[in-house]
Structure formats: C-alpha cells, structure tokens
Amino acid sequence: MPIPQYWRTQSQRYRLTGEVCNTCGAKLFPPRDVCPECSKPAYEPFEFGGAGEVYSFSLLSNAPAGYEAYEPYTVALVKLAEGPLVTAQLTDVEPEEVRIGMPVEMVTRKLTEQGEDGLIVYGYKFRPVLRPAANG
Amino acid sequence: MKPIRDVGIVGYGAYVPRFRLPAKEVARVWKGPDGDVPIVEKAVAGPDEDAATIAIEAARNALKRAQIQPKQIGAVWVGSESHPYAVKPTSTIVAEAIGATPEIQAGDWEFACKAGTEAMQAAFGFVGSGMASYALVIGADTAQARPGDELEYTASAGGAAYIIGLREESLAYLEGSYSYVTDTPDFFRRPEQTYPQHGSRFTGEPAYFKHVLTSAQGLLDQLGAKPSDYRMAVFHQPNVKFPQRAAKLLGFTDEQVKTGLLAGVIGNTYAGSSLLGLTAILDVAQPGDRLLLVSFGSGAGSDAMSFVVTENIVQRRKRALFTCDYIQRRKEIDYGLYVRYRGKLKVH
C-alpha cells in the first residue's frame, strides 16, 4: 500500500475515529460519508472507546506477505460496545484462550512494516481486558 | 532548581510487556545450567511492540489519571535509546495516537537511560514558565543487547509517562531538581552498529556511582534535606545491586528503596528505568510522603528530583492500571522465542 493511503486512515487506526450519523444516531466505523442505516449524509466524527467483545476469530498460520513476523496470530471480528463490528488482530493472548464473547480492549501496536527500511504501520489490535491483579 | 511557578506530576502511567525471559535461560544457553544471574527475569517486547507502542499505552494511562483533554497538552516528548526510526520522531506518533495534535510541541530525546528524566526536567521549565499548561514526557525502551553479553540478562522493555502541570492539580509536586553531567564514555553505540559497547567495570564507579551519588547529594544539600526525611527513593536500576549500593552509600535503607526497585523482575527498561520505579512508588504513596528519584544515563549524567505527594493522589491513581498489574501479567518464553521476537535471527 502506498504511504498516502496509510496516512489517510491514520486517525481511524490510531484512535478508532469513526462517525455518528446526525439523522438516525447510528455509530459508524469505519467512517463513510453516507449513513448505511438511513442513507443520509454522515460527517460528524466520533471516537470509539475501544471496549468490545469477540464476535468471531480465526487462527492464521499462512500469513499474507508483510505479516509473517507476527505468525501465528489470531484475527477477529470484534463487536465494539457502541455497535459496529471491526476486523482486527488479537494480541497478548494465547490462541487457545480465545472465546466468542470474550471482553477485549483496543491497544495500539505495529500492524506491519514495509521491509527493514520502509514505513512502520501502527494500528488497532485488541487484547483481553487487562484487569487489576487480584493482590495488586 | 525549580521553575518560577510551582509544578508537579498531574498524571502518571506505566507499561510493561507481558513476555518474561528468565535470566537462568540466558545463562543456560551461554554459560551452562549453573551460571550466575544478576536478576530473576526481564520483560521482553512482543513482535508487534516497540518504544512507540509502549509510550502510547503509558501515555494513555497518564491521561486517565490526569483527567485532562489531550488537546490541552502543550508538548509531547519521548526519550528512548530505541526510537523506532533514526529519523522521524516517536513523539509525533504518540501525540497523534492520543489525540493531542496538531497545536503542540513534539520532539524526541536521547541520553541513554536518562532520556526520559531529561525530558521531564525540560517539562518542568516549559510548564513552570507558563508556555504550556501541561507537558507529557515519556521514557520508553525496547533495549537490545549483544547475544552472550552480560547485558543480555538485563536489557529489557518498558516505559513510563508523566504529565507535568501546575502544583495545584498535581498528585505530587516538585520541590526541586538537580542535574549532574560530564562527558564520560561508559556505554555508547555508533550509528550503524546494532549493539552498544560498554566499559564493563568502568560503568560502575566513574559512571553510575559518581553521577548518581553526586546528583543525589547535590539535591539533598540544596534542599537542606537528609535521607530520613524521605518515605521512598528510587534510583536508576540497571540491575539490583547498583541501586541498593547507591542507596546505602547515601544513607537510605533497603525499606525505602524496596517499592521502586523493579529490576529484579522486569530487568533494566533503560529510559523507563527510574521512571517506572517511580510509578510503582506513586501507586502506594500517601499524601505528604516525600519521594526522591535519581536517574542515570550513560554518556553520562544523572537527574535528581524531589517530590511531595498531595491529597489528589488518593482518588486519581485508581483510574488506571497499577505497575504491579503489568508486572504480574507474565508469559514466560525461552531463549529461542526471545531471539525471534527481538529480531536477532538473520533471515536474509
């Protein structure tokens, strides 16, 4: 992907910046200019909190080019607390621990690197919610 | 020294990755099963982590405790010796990730393990002068050590973030700070080299101890204070022995340094080292406690800072994860996974 293409989606990847539709109130991620629920224009930015749960997951062992460094990793559909579904990697979790319905939270990690001398792409991944340790 | 207006720590946050490499594993590979080890285990960054991602999570935790809007921050300064890019600031990535851009000052700092406290000194001045209401400073590293070298037992990953603001809002205010710097080549790395050179025993007395002891004593003298006035103290911790010895030489007790001494279980987080120790202290300190922080960066220098904890800490510190929450989250790995994750294997 060319650098400008990554750069345009930076606030989506760094802060889960989506939109809220002023007509019907639907929260949209990723942002788009026409609300898919009511077909009215949607431009109002809305930053999602990052809390969600696992809707589905898959353990990948044949990573596409550029993602081999992270193999094996789990990809998931995460249902954000505010409603939308996002596609993302899970991190900080062993594959056998993943369950549909597991509460997760957004963290910012490396998604890929364009070789040793190219751009580092940072973006959202999700990890099981880190709770305070019992005897912390 | 301190600025014209009183400043302090308005928010703080920690981050430690979850992987742990037991020092005995390093010994097993290089020395045999009975090799001596300087710490129990060290934290290792995962393949999708680097100084930027560590800095971002620590910063988010600091924001939760500060309870301010990101756009109120006037500067984002990240100190590290493992910035992901040689040219392109880590600070802009962090600033963008926390939503502090674009009306902001940003830039990366470098002074080996004291890059973070370096930025903090500057932040005291920046806020104290009235140029900004808040400044965010971070010390974070994913330190790299030559395979088989003695530093491989301890070179680890982690970071801490501090939001500096005015005393009235602080969780702990600054009484004063003192910096002591000389040109001492105890540990360094040339640009094209992967691993640093270090002077072995030269890094002890002429480097660590000279600068740490001088800056600590210098600050105590300026403030007219003595070690027994302090509830807790934290020193730069490349291992467990150095900070314990420095404490003893200055007149601090083991009890005073215990809370902030994390190196035994997470290793040396370099620019995060003393700053992470301070977060562990702030997690349990009580209003009125006096705290001493003394950093050290090879090259060499030391920043000493004296803080007094305020009432504000009791409610606000609960708003983010404690340092022990991160420390207790651990997944042990072996040397093979470690060298894979740390990119030490030649794949081309």
Added chain:
Amino acid sequence: MRDVSIIGIGQTKVAEHWERSLRHLAADAVMAAMRDAGVERADALYVGNMLSGELSGQENLGALIADFVGLRGIEAAKIEAACASGAAAVRMGYLAVASGLLDVVIAVGVEKMTDQGSEIVTAALATAADADYEVVNGVSFISLNALIMRRYMHEYGIPHEDFAGFPVNAHKNAATNPNAMFQSPISLETFKRAKMIASPINLMDSSPVADGAAAVVLAPSDLARRFQAAPVRIIGSANATDSLAVHDRHDPLFLSAAALSAQKAYRQAGLGPADVDFFELHDAFSITAALSLEAAGFAERGQATRLAKDGEISLSGRIPVCTLGGLKARGHPVGATGVYQIVEAAQQLRGQAGPNQVKNARIGMTQNIGGSGAAVITHILAAAE
C-alpha cells in the same frame, strides 16, 4: 428485450498450465466455443478476469484477447467483479444481446494464477476484500471466510465435520470430469485429517487456485437454432451487491447479495427453488456453499449442512450441486469460474454431462460470488424445448 441463448461453449482443463499464457488460455476457450457454435465472427467479446494486472502485469484484456483470437476490431472490454468476473462477463454479453444492440457475443473468463509465488497470489486475492479496513490488519481472504464459518458454527451448533459433505460431493463428481483439476474422491477421514489453514477452515474446506479459461457464445434465441440443435436459454440473469467488508454486513451470516440476486433471477424466470434441477453454486469454501444454499432458498438458515449430510446435494439428490466438481474439485481460476459454472450448466441441460448427467435436467441455476459475498451474479438456464 430479446430472449438470449447459448449457442456455443468451450473450456480448458483447470490445471497448472506452465506452457499456456493468459492469452493462450483465453484463446483456447474462445476458439473451442466458436467451433461449438459454428461461428467465425462475433459482434463483441467480454473478458472476465480479476488478477491479470497484479499477477501478469497485463490489463486491457478486451483488446488483447479479441485481437489474439482473430477478431481484431470488434467491441471488447475486461469485466471485473473479483471472483464473480466470469459471470459478470456473461451478464454483460447477455445485456448486449437482450437489448437488441448486438447479435453474436462471446464471453470468456480466464485466470492465470500459477506464474507467481503463493504469498503474492494470496496478497492479490485479498484485493477482493477491503484494503483499508480488512486487509491492513493482516487478514487473508481465507481468514475472512473462516471468521464467518466459526460464527456460523457457534450460532447454529454445527460441528466442523458436518461440512465434509460439500467437498466429498465435489470430488466425487470431479472424478468423472476430464476438465477437472482434481480427479480423485476424498473421504470424511481425509476431511477430518486435513491441515488447518485459518481455523476452522482446513485444506478440504478450501478451493484450489490454478489456471483456466471457459467461454460461451451468446445469440438471440430466435436465431439460435441456426447454430445449435438444442440451444440452452438464459431465462434469468441478475447482479446484486452487499457491503464489501464482512464487518459492514447487516448480518455476517447471511449472503444478502446472493439472496437478492437469486430472487431477481427467479422473478425474471417466473419460477422458484423447487423448480431448479441442479445448482452450480460458488463453493469457494464449504461455508460459502452452505450459505449459498440458504440464501437461494434451498435450506432454512443454519440447516444447509443437513442437505450435505443427507446426500441431497448428490447427482441423484433433491438439489444436486457442483455436478462437475464445483470450485472445490474442478478448480477455481478465480475470474474464469463464473463462466465454467455456466458452461457446465449448459452441458447438463444439453444432456452432454456423461456420467455426471443429472436426470431430466430442464432448469439449472448458477451463482458466482465476488469477494466474501459482496458481488453476486445469478443465472437461470433452461434446456431447449
């Protein structure tokens, strides 16, 4: 609006064709179809293809292929709808003839996938998904379908092995299709032992990619008998779309574009699922086969694997699918697949399917899916009276 018929069909074997380039494969299929139709000229050529740019550094296929098969000068264009490019090309030809503007039109689907290594092909196939919000996260196309499959299994309580019937059926049928890539049957055991690619999808759930080309020649039905004794009529043709990304679907477990496109085609043809004698569905993955059956009205939601378990999808079953091997065993040269489905349906409706013949096949349905369900093109074909 004119009625449209298929007057010629042609196809290559699906395989790793080291000796045949993209243009050679297309020409092989086009010329076979033209011979079958007995035509030497055409008014237009539409080329269905997805990856010629990424994998062969070649676009502008309409002009390239038209010239290469000796039809320089005619109307031509490349038509792309990811893995539905083949059916999209046929639909373009259908629209051209039905509109009355053109008479003899060739639609060819061609894909050349074996010149590049698998990492590059995997990345190219991922262009069927959302680049900015799916692919950037390191999901492969297979893993997107795996996410759907796992959720389906979770919501309906379906164990993985209940999907085995789909590839088992496909391989059984392909064994007697000389053009199929795989010609050996597989068992439930083979399915259970197969290697995981992206859990829960394993190697047997997943169709193979390779090279191939298939072509049809279309003409108005009232002229068709000049060329073919028993021309197959296209009585339904419909294209419908859904969100590109799985995460944007209203219901990730329902192929709404497949349902919409099937309904439009049924309406045009004046019939329903009960009238369909066989269904060349898009079994890129076993989960896609199940969801296609549900979307097209052959099974209730969550019930499609029952059809596979109970043998209803076999050649002698209630609704035979993948009668000549489907994507799983005949193979899936992505941009060509949609035309293979139509060529195979025509073979059935002409009574030329040999040992794979579905008895009394009068109405056949084909459905070609682009991406994980984003672009779906359904055709309904009828045997000559």
